[in-house]
Amino acid sequence: MTKRISLLGATGSIGLQTLDIIKEHPNKFQLVSFSAGRNINQTRAILKDFPVEVVSVALEEDALQLQTEFPKLQVVFGDEGLVQVAANTNADVLVNAVLGSVGLKPTLEAIKKGITIAIANKETLVTAGHLVMQAAKENNVPILPVDSEHSALFQAMNGEQRSQISKLIITASGGSFRDYTREELKNVAVKDALNHPNWSMGAKITIDSATMMNKGLEVIEAHILFNTSYDDIEVLLHRESIIHSMVEFNDTSIIAQLGTPDMRVPIQYALSYPDRFERSNAKRLNLAEIGKLHFEEIDYKRYHALKLAIDAGRAGGTMTTVLNAANEAAVALFLQEKIAFLTIDELIERAMNEHINIARPNLETILHVDAETRKNVQNMIK
Ligand SMILES: NC(=O)C1=CN([C@@H]2O[C@H](COP(=O)(O)OP(=O)(O)OC[C@H]3O[C@@H](n4cnc5c(N)ncnc54)[C@H](OP(=O)(O)O)[C@@H]3O)[C@@H](O)[C@H]2O)C=CC1
Ligand SMILES: CC(=O)[C@@H](O)[C@H](O)COP(=O)(O)O
Ligand SMILES: [Mn+2]
Structure with missing residues (x-):
């Protein structure tokens, strides 16, 4: 049909x-x-x-x-x-x-x-x-x-009992500046931030990858979609973006979803679900050609935005609304070259610190907090 x-x-x-x-x-x-x-x-x-x-x-x-x-x-x-x-x-x-x-x-x-x-x-x-x-x-x-990591987690969980899952492992490429120190990030240019090592994406998400806010948003997204506690979600630096994420089970087995970095695969899977189509226009993965895959622990001091996002997720209530709205506003300002790259994190942190959290917000409260946060961020740079 x-x-x-x-x-x-x-x-x-x-x-x-x-x-x-x-x-x-x-x-x-x-x-x-x-x-x-x-x-x-x-x-x-x-x-x-x-x-x-x-x-x-x-x-x-x-x-x-x-x-x-x-x-x-x-x-x-x-x-x-x-x-x-x-x-x-x-x-x-x-x-x-x-x-x-x-x-x-x-x-x-x-x-x-x-x-x-x-x-x-x-x-x-x-x-x-x-x-x-x-x-x-x-x-x-x-x-x-549709997000590649969440599609990977969804595919890895398919047919499994949720109670047998011990943790979700979300992979992160590290973004455009993964080999820069925090000091070296002070004067980076917009055009360099837009140069993602593995994925071709829209401007905002590419900047989010560079700050690693993207991974922070994805941790919250995984918590929401799969009803998983923040204690059971791990982020792992994986430069190649070949393993799109993994699920670890109580018996220590880990199931991963792999593929070339091509969003047509997760988009198609969401559209074909519960079926899987016989073909795709994505390039087939050749692991022998790649040879090695790399994994590193995350340095949360270096990727401060990721820490802010996890803090917001754990706080719950309207704090994730503030995190998101402040990030959207700050990234837009960076793309317009009105603020420096590291100011993105600073504005988000300030917006979060100034916010009095509201538990279990309804739609009206969410929309109000979203709009107010965007205004606050604009005022911060005046
Ligand atoms: N790109 C990717 O590979 C991935 C993206 N995502 C997520 O998917 C979403 C889209 O990302 P991406 O495709 O990269 O973004 P793009 O910037 O490439 O595209 C955004 C789309 O939204 C439209 N749009 C933007 N603002 C408004 C608005 N205020 N009202 C109506 N339409 C609007 C744009 O319209 P127009 O251009 O005509 O102005 C465009 O069609 C994001 O949430 C992103 O985080 C998730 C995983 C991977
Ligand atoms: C394609 C996709 O899903 C993006 O969200 C991608 O994950 C960005 O890569 P990093 O955030 O790992 O740099
Ligand atoms: Mn993603």
């Missing part, structure tokens, strides 16, 4: 790779609606390839322009547009590949409509994972991981 798909963030790195997979499997998948942000040329190109029912863009003026060019299409815009795409009940699956906590409301609305969620958008799980998982449970909706 054909799976009908809605896609948030179609013009981004994950979005475009998702479209490649849909195109590769026309009998298995059909795109019914998608959202873009401000990249209107890419939106037009997608519309020419995929005759969808609904499209959302960030700005009203772009929506009006597209509506004149594509009169049969329903064109919507802004945050409400994201919700309309996500809650399209003609879809069986929502691939959430939008960037940032703006993905939260659309995810909750899709869950309410009983639509399966394939989630790449980790900021949504970090800012309000408890709300997402609670809504998923109430509506009996599967939340399928």
Whole structure:
């Protein structure tokens, strides 16, 4: 049976790779609606390839322009547009590949409509994972991981008893500056930070990899998705990004998922689940060619952002909302060359220290804390 798909963030790195997979499997998948942000040329190109029912863009003026060019299409815009795409009940699956906590409301609305969620958008799980998982449970909706580490963990757990799992081991490449000391990070340039050693990704996540906030967000994401205590989640430096993560069991066995660093594999797995397709366009892994794989312990002083994220995760409540919003704001400032690389960690730490934690926050509280934190971070650099 054909799976009908809605896609948030179609013009981004994950979005475009998702479209490649849909195109590769026309009998298995059909795109019914998608959202873009401000990249209107890419939106037009997608519309020419995929005759969808609904499209959302960030700005009203772009929506009006597209509506004149594509009169049969329903064109919507802004945050409400994201919700309309996500809650399209003609879809069986929502691939959430939008960037940032703006993905939260659309995810909750899709869950309410009983639509399966394939989630790449980790900021949504970090800012309000408890709300997402609670809504998923109430509506009996599967939340399928797309992030490579969580897909690896999900695959390694498949068919296993959760009570037999002793720990999750999440691998980290170390990012663009993994061979720099903290002192050497003081004056690094944006273009160097954007040069990830193993993965080609969007700008924000590439900076998160360089600070290792990405791994911190992923630890929280794993805690949320797999209901695992922070004491049972370990991060391991693994330069090659070949082992995408591992699950250790009580009997000391470790099951790992390996592959070349190519997001089309975890995206496809989330779309094909519970099946596994016979082929993929990813390059096959040749371990003999690679020869050696390397593993190192994490230095939490060097990767301070990872420590901040784990502290926020352990604190719970609104602290992960603050962590995420401060990080989104600080990374945007770094990308605009308004702050130095190490100031990202400083702003996040300040935002966390200044925040009075609120336990068990509802959606309204989360959205309020998110907005306030972004304002606070802007004020910190004035
Ligand atoms: N890239 C990767 O390999 C991986 C990414 N992820 C996660 O997936 C998500 C997407 O990452 P990635 O694809 O790299 O990001 P990109 O920056 O490449 O793409 C982001 C997408 O979101 C859209 N977008 C951004 N802000 C808004 C907004 N305010 N309203 C509406 N649309 C918006 C962009 O639109 P436009 O460009 O048109 O403005 C684009 O379609 C992130 O949460 C990331 O952490 C997880 C694992 C791997
Ligand atoms: C592809 C993917 O899932 C990214 O989140 C990737 O993990 C980034 O790599 P590091 O954060 O390990 O540098
Ligand atoms: Mn990842």
